[in-house]
Amino acid sequence: MARILFLTDFSEAYARNLLLGIARYARNAGQAWSLCRLPLSIRDKFGIGAVLELAGRMRADAVIGQFYNTDNVELFAQRGIITVAQDFEARFPNIPNITGPHFLAGKMGAEYFLKKGFRHFAFYGMRDVVWSDERLQGFRETVRAANPGFSFSALDKSSRNELWNYDPVQLVAWLRALPKPVAVMACDDNHAYHITEACQQREGGGKLRIPDDIAVLGVDNDETICRLSEPNLSSLNQNIEQGGYDVAQLIDRIIRDPATPREDVMVMPTHIVTRQSTDIYANGDQHIAEVLKYIHENIREKISVDELVALVPLSRRLLETRFKKSMGTSIYDYIIQTRIEKVAQFLCEGMSVSEAALELGFSDIKNLSRMFRQLRGMTPSEYRRHVLHPER
Structure with missing residues (x-):
């Protein structure tokens, strides 16, 4: 024994x-x-x-x-x-x-916010702590690679401080100074909770709205912390x-x-669990923001470009041009990427490949596997086994 x-x-x-x-x-x-x-x-x-x-x-x-x-x-x-x-x-x-792979966790957080259309980003963590430093690096480098013109800020506290011993005055001042709307990734769920507490402070200009002013993402998906937070925290699951x-x-x-x-x-890291703290699409173009919101809210259905054109006062060509300029990819490719990400999330949550396909309306498993392999480098079955049962 x-x-x-x-x-x-x-x-x-x-x-x-x-x-x-x-x-x-x-x-x-x-x-x-x-x-x-x-x-x-x-x-x-x-x-x-x-x-x-x-x-x-x-x-x-x-x-x-x-x-x-x-x-x-x-x-x-x-x-x-x-x-x-x-x-x-x-x-x-x-x-x-x-x-x-903490750099990867930071990269996943940045990609998540980028797909939501944000142009302003920030990171809150602890200095000289490997998992915080590397998440910061992955987050920052991914944002800068997407567009060097996007704003970025970071606030880190000394690693020798106790977990709950943070300076709320400094944190509130930093949050208020950030351009809005801003996507903030915290090094873990505890630090994300600090942000939700700070946003409740009325001193210096009233409460900061989550997610309208500040969208907050944590790491570890600690159910207790995420659900105690007001509003509930989105978090990167590991x-x-x-x-x-x-x-x-x-x-x-x-x-x-x-x-x-x-x-x-x-x-x-496996996938991001979206809760109220990031339930927003912050593209500066209101028509693109509306399209993004529709795509994510209806991702379990088959979405056509014509449906999206009907949502906004733009021609198909103009919508596709503005979407490509704003998001760096075509509408069709964005929908495919988002659907495959949803499949990956369902697989991480324990669904079988056929169950995940059924949830998202994929009638052809072979076609799903082909697209999944193109984006993830492995088939859905291989991905599920890699995440849930790597010992086999």
């Missing part, structure tokens, strides 16, 4: 979902694993040595934790204890990390439970064969 110590913040859904993934691996492997949760206060009050001593007394096989990079994690290896770092400040070079499964599989391999390579475990 493997005994795993978990040193992390259990108030966050991220840690709880990792635990669920570890438990799933143990269950699938037919093993009775002991998963012991430790509060971060042990490390913070008494130092990493106290965690090491406790791990020794409990005869732990492995410790998974949020470690500072000043923590001497080599001490665990000296005691024969496997150590895995959960993304905290920076990746460790000498032990496995539970991490992710396959966290699968990350827990993968780290358990790695630990099991190392227990069986200590020579097993220590590889990082990647938690993959």
Whole structure:
């Protein structure tokens, strides 16, 4: 029986979902694993040595934790204890990390807002924290690549601050100074929640409207935070439970064969869950904004360009020209891309390929697979397996 110590913040859904993934691996492997949760206060009050001593007394096989990079994690290896770092400040070079392609997460956030027609962008995060810094980089570079003329701003607080210890006065002032409407990506759901709180402040000019003035996107899709927020938060979902499964599989391999390579475990971003905080289409051209809104609200139906022409006082040729200039792609291609993104979302949520096709009115599975492969680089079945069951 493997005994795993978990040193992390259990108030966050991220840690709880990792635990669920570890438990799933143990269950699938037919093993009775002991998963012991430790509060971060042990490390913070008494130092990493106290965690090491406790791990020794409990005869732990492995410790998974949020470690500072000043923590001497080599001490665990000296005691024969496997150590895995959960993304905290920076990746460790000498032990496995539970991490992710954070640049990709930022890129996905930017692409999401770009498809909604925004021209002003901002990012709110923490300085010198790898997952925040890389999400900022992916978000900023994607915006600038789309159009160097788009505005961009960033506000980051010191990484040494407590999670909830932020300066609301500074945040409100920054938000008020941004050109509107603005699309703001936060480094995680907690920071996105900071923004929704700040927008409720009346000092200095009244409340900021979400999403009319400020559209807000978080990361991790923590249901509790997203639904407590007013309005409810949109968030980038990550396959966290699968990350827990993968780290358990790695630990099991190392227990069986200590020579097993220590590889990082990647938690993959999957799709964006849209809620009220981003329920807007902010194109400066009101006719294009109306077309975008119609496309997204009716994406489960077959949409023709003629339907869209009937919505606005423009000829077909003029609408197509203005849409291409505004969105960088044709109306037809935009609809196809949006439908394929919806298919991908349904697959991430557990639908079969045929169920997703039925939801979106695709009568020809082969044609769907061809278009999906062109845009995603793999078939819908391969994508579903890659996201939901990469261990198979």
